[in-house]
Amino acid sequence: MFESIGSFVTHQVLYLPVFLANVFLADIEPSEELPQLLTELTLQKVVRAIVIIIIAYACMSMIQAVTNWLSERVPRRFRLLIKQSLPFWKGLILIVTISYLLNLFLNLSETNLLALTGTMAVALGFAFKDYISSIIAGIVALFETPYQVGDRIQIDDHYGEVVGYGLRGIRLQTPDDNTVTIPHNKTWTNAISNANSGQLEAQVATDFYFDHHVDGDKVVQILYQAAYSSKYTQLKLPIVVVMKEHPWGTQFKLRSYPMDARDEFVYQTDLICRAKQAFKRQGFPYPKLWRAAFPD
Known part of the structure; x- marks a missing residue:
């Protein structure tokens, strides 16, 4: 049942913008010209985009390093709490960066926004179906919390501690000191065994x-x-x-x-x-x- 719900949500999210764009554009007269989508491309904008990407990457790396450093030095009962805040900060930086870049290069009028969203939904829906499914599953997992950073979980044959929570998947550190990357969309179809569920102790x-x-x-x-x-x-x-x-x-x-x-x-x-x-x-x-x- 959970798999069906996940597939339905993914399908609706991918194709809802297409439907809205078609409805909205159907009301536009053929004689009406659509506003230009791309803004004027200048060297200054390209430099600003490169700088903001570098800053975003540096911030995410710094937050990862600071979180790991701080979690190992605070009292043990606060370690998991600090690590569990990592996905929020990385997601916030990613949203701000993408929003800035879109506003920098695109003329985001109401018409253009719907047309762009519909086009992207069609392209991404076919080319990156599994990737988008993993992203949606990752967002759902933030609220349902089947796993958090610091939890010891088992998915399929992989068991270990969740040491990273990314946009597409999580990273497990196994007892053999191997790092295993598992996509979030495993939550649609696979059972997840969580040994401590955010607690410091595990039986x-x-x-x-x-x-x-x-x-x-x-x-x-x-x-x-x-x-x-x-x-x-x-x-x-x-x-x-x-x-x-x-x-x-x-x-x-x-x-x-x-x-x-x-x-x-x-x-x-x-x-x-x-x-x-x-x-x-x-x-x-x-x-x-x-x-x-x-x-x-």
Whole structure:
């Protein structure tokens, strides 16, 4: 249903200017001359356009750098708030720059504006359908916030932290330190898993497996102790241990939260090391390999 709505919105936005332009121009008498669309092109205007583009690019780069620098130096609870303001400032600079350039080179009368909008809609609608769909999805995402800068999300097979929010897509920093660019229009058709949704903490689930004869109460007690003793654990949030039976053994899942979602894998490693030391002292039996491979 969401895909259908997204496609409908995209289609209407692309072709509404064409319809309005046709209706408006139909009322113009054939004898009427349309005002000249382009203004006089001078060297001064070209220089001004180049300067404003350079300034806009410099401002966007500076805002990106300042945001990254400032977010790493403020108290941790303000880090995501600062990063989440980045798309707004970049969008504002882009809108101001485009508006200035259009006003500089075009005679934006009412007639010309409708004619230009209709022409651009037809051209862009066919040539850049997916690109425009991504832009519209990005604008929708600003209000629905399925992801923000600083969130840890998964789209398809890609999981990581949102480190950039652009006009066309987002950039994910994966645990392997790869940067993946994903277009916004994935929100029309793909499920998005968000681990922290703008919060600093994200739940970490750590699995442990034992033979059916293991003492479940002792395992649960050790897992709680491992979580409470870790320096990464956010003690204000709940710590839960759940069990699940399989034909080949018993699964224990420790659910807890690190103080910073960035420490997800370091925190999980710390929990495993602490728990395994205690399990070794207790001599708990692990599942037999043949049972795991051939559960029946």
